[in-house]
Amino acid sequence: MRSSFxxxxxxxxxxxxxxxxxxxxxxxxxxxxxxxxxxxxxNLAILVVSIGFIYANLLGQEPRQFIPYLTIxxxxxxxxxxxxxxxxxxxxxxxxxIKQISLPIYVxxxxxxxxxxxxMLITMCAFVIVAxxxxxxxxxxxxxxxxxxxxxxxxxxxxxxIFAHLNARFRDVAHxxxxxxxxxxxxxxxxxxxHLLQNRGRLAWIVELxxxxxxxxxxxxxxxxxxxxxWHSYLVAVGIIAVxxxxxxxxxxxxxxxxxxxx
Amino acid sequence: MAHLHxxxxxxxxxxxxxxxxxLHSMLRRxxxxxxxxxxxxxLQDVSITIAAGERVGLIGHNxxxxxxxxxxxxxxxPPKRGAVAVDGHVCPLFEFVTGFEMEATGWENIxxxxxxxGMSPREIDxxxxxxxxxxxxxxxxxxPVRHYSSGMFVRxxxxxxTAVDPQILLLDEVMAAGDAVFINSARQRMNDLMxxxxxxxxxxxxxxxxxSFCDRTILLQKGRVIADGPTAEVVRLYQAPTAVPVT
Numbered sequence: 252m253r254s255s256f257x258x259x260x261x262x263x264x265x266x267x268x269x270x271x272x273x274x275x276x277x278x279x280x281x282x283x284x285x286x287x288x289x290x291x292x293x294n295l296a297i298l299v300v301s302i303g304f305i306y307a308n309l310l311g312q313e314p315r316q317f318i319p320y321l322t323i324x325x326x327x328x329x330x331x332x333x334x335x336x337x338x339x340x341x342x343x344x345x346x347x348x349i350k351q352i353s354l355p356i357y358v359x360x361x362x363x364x365x366x367x368x369x370x371m372l373i374t375m376c377a378f379v380i381v382a383x384x385x386x387x388x389x390x391x392x393x394x395x396x397x398x399x400x401x402x403x404x405x406x407x408x409x410x411x412x413i414f415a416h417l418n419a420r421f422r423d424v425a426h427x428x429x430x431x432x433x434x435x436x437x438x439x440x441x442x443x444x445x446h447l448l449q450n451r452g453r454l455a456w457i458v459e460l461x462x463x464x465x466x467x468x469x470x471x472x473x474x475x476x477x478x479x480x481x482w483h484s485y486l487v488a489v490g491i492i493a494v495x496x497x498x499x500x501x502x503x504x505x506x507x508x509x510x511x512x513x514x
Numbered sequence: 515m516a517h518l519h520x521x522x523x524x525x526x527x528x529x530x531x532x533x534x535x536x537l538h539s540m541l542r543r544x545x546x547x548x549x550x551x552x553x554x555x556x557l558q559d560v561s562i563t564i565a566a567g568e569r570v571g572l573i574g575h576n577x578x579x580x581x582x583x584x585x586x587x588x589x590x591x592p593p594k595r596g597a598v599a600v601d602g603h604v605c606p607l608f609e610f611v612t613g614f615e616m617e618a619t620g621w622e623n624i625x626x627x628x629x630x631x632g633m634s635p636r637e638i639d640x641x642x643x644x645x646x647x648x649x650x651x652x653x654x655x656x657x658p659v660r661h662y663s664s665g666m667f668v669r670x671x672x673x674x675x676t677a678v679d680p681q682i683l684l685l686d687e688v689m690a691a692g693d694a695v696f697i698n699s700a701r702q703r704m705n706d707l708m709x710x711x712x713x714x715x716x717x718x719x720x721x722x723x724x725x726s727f728c729d730r731t732i733l734l735q736k737g738r739v740i741a742d743g744p745t746a747e748v749v750r751l752y753q754a755p756t757a758v759p760v761t
Contacts, residue, residue, distance in 0.1 A: 267635055268629045271629060275615065279618060282617045283617065351608050351609055353589045353605075507592065511590060511591060512528070512591075
C-alpha cells in the first residue's frame with residue numbers, strides 16, 4: 252500500500268503534535284509527586300549504589316571504574332527495554348486516539364519515541380554527575396558518543412515501530428519480549444565488565460555475538476574512555492539498524508492502516 | 515473545493531481473528547485446520563459523492579453502519595475494497611474528549627485538543643482566548659482538569675472542539691444530539707460550526723434535528739445504502755419499515 256509510506260512522511264511533518272504529546276507524557280508522569288523527575292535519578296542512584304558496591308566486590312573490580320560503567324550501562328539498557336516494552340504499547344495505548352481522530356497513525360509512534368528518549372536524556376544527567384565525581388577523562392573522543400547515541404535512538408524508534416505493530420496484532424508479544432529482555436540483561440555486559448567474559452576464551456562468543464553489547468559499546472566506550480569503540484561494534488550497530496529498518500518497513504507494508512482493526 | 519467521493523466500498527470486521535488473536539489461537543488453528551473466524555460485513559458496495567456546500571444526514575438503525583461509514587470518510591478505517599477520495603481537511607468530531615489529560619491544566623488541554631483536531635499553533639494562539647471565554651471557566655483554566663466538575667469538563671471540551679474551522683466536518687450523533695444536553699449558547703455554537711464547514715456529514719437518530727440541517731439524507735441498512743435523496747423523502751421511507759426492501 253503506497254499510502255502507508257505517505258502516512259509516515261505526513262506523521263513526521265506533524266511534529267508539533269507528537270513533540271507536545273510526548274513531552275507532556277514525561278511532565279505529567281511526575282506532576283503530582285513532590286520532587287518530580289528527580290525520582291528518575293533516585294531510582295537509578297539506589298540501583299547503581301546497591302549493585303555497584305556489591306558487584307564491584309564480587310567481581311573484584313575497582314569501584315572507580317566499575318560505577319561509571321554500571322551507571323551508563325543501566326541508563327542505556329533501560330532505554331532499549333523501555334523502547335521495546337513501553338514503546339510496544341504505542342498503538343495499543345493510543346486506541347482511543349486512533350479510532351477517534353484522523354491523524355496518520357505513526358504520529359503515536361513518534362509520541363512514544365519522544366517520551367522514552369526524553370526520559371533517557373534526563374537520566375543521562377545522572378551519568379554526568381558520576382563522571383564528574385570519578386573524574387572520567389573528557390576530550391574529543393567523548394564526542395564520539397554523539398554518533399553512537401544517534402544510532403541508539405534510531406534503534407529505539409525502529410524497535411518501537413516493530414513492537415507496536417507486533418503487539419497490536421499479538422498481545423502475547425509484550426510478555427515474550429519482557430522475558431527475553433530479562434534473559435538478555437544477564438547475558439549482556441551491563442552489570443559485569445565485558446572483559447571478564449572475553450578473557451575466558453570459551454565464553455567470549457557470548458559477548459562478541461551479542462548485538463546488544465555492540466549497541467551499548469558505541470555510546471559507552473567514548474563516554475568512559477574518551478576514545479572510539481571497536482570498529483566492528485559500529486559495523487554491528489549499523490547492521491542492526493538496517494535489519495530493524497527492513498523489518499519495520501515490511502510490517503508497515505503488511506499492516507498499514509489496517510492495524511486499527513487489531514485494536 | 516472540498517468534496518468527498520466514495521466508490522464501491524466494502525468493509526469487513528473479522529471477529530475472533532484480528533481482534534483476539536493469541537499465539538494459542540493461532541497454534542490451535544494451525545493444528546486443527548478449521549477456522550472459527552467470523553466476518554461482519556459492516557459496509558457493502560457503498561458509493562457516495564458529496565460536493566462542496568452539501569449538508570448530508572446519515573440515518574439508519576443501530577448497527578446499520580453509520581459510524582463505520584463516517585470513520586471510512588475520516589480515513590480511520592481503510593476499506594477492504596473500493597476507493598475513498600477526499601479533497602479538503604477532514605475533521606471528525608465523534609466525541610469531545612480524546613487528548614484530554616486529567617493532570618494537565620485547562621489551558622494545556624485546550625492546546626493539545628486543538629492540535630489534535632488539526633489547528634496550527636498560530637491558529638490556536640489566535641483562538642485560545644475566545645475558547646476560554648466560551649468555556650466560562652475563568653481562573654479554573656489554571657488548574658488541572660482533575661479538579662473540574664463533569665459539567666465544567668464538558669464545557670471546556672465542547673468549547674475547544676467547536677472552535678475548529680473544518681472543510682469537511684463529520685459528526686456522530688452524540689455531538690449532533692447535543693441539544694438535549696447543552697444550553698442554548700452551546701446549540702448556537704454548534705450551528706455556527708456546521709455552517710462554517712464546507713461539507714457536513716452527520717449521523718443521527720434524531721429525526722427532528724435532521725431536516726433543519728440537511729437537504730440530503732442517506733439511509734443505511736445492514737451496511738448498504740438503500741436510499742439517498744431529499745431528506746423529507748428518505749425520512750418518510752425510514753419511518754415506514756414495510757417500504758424498505760430487506761436485503
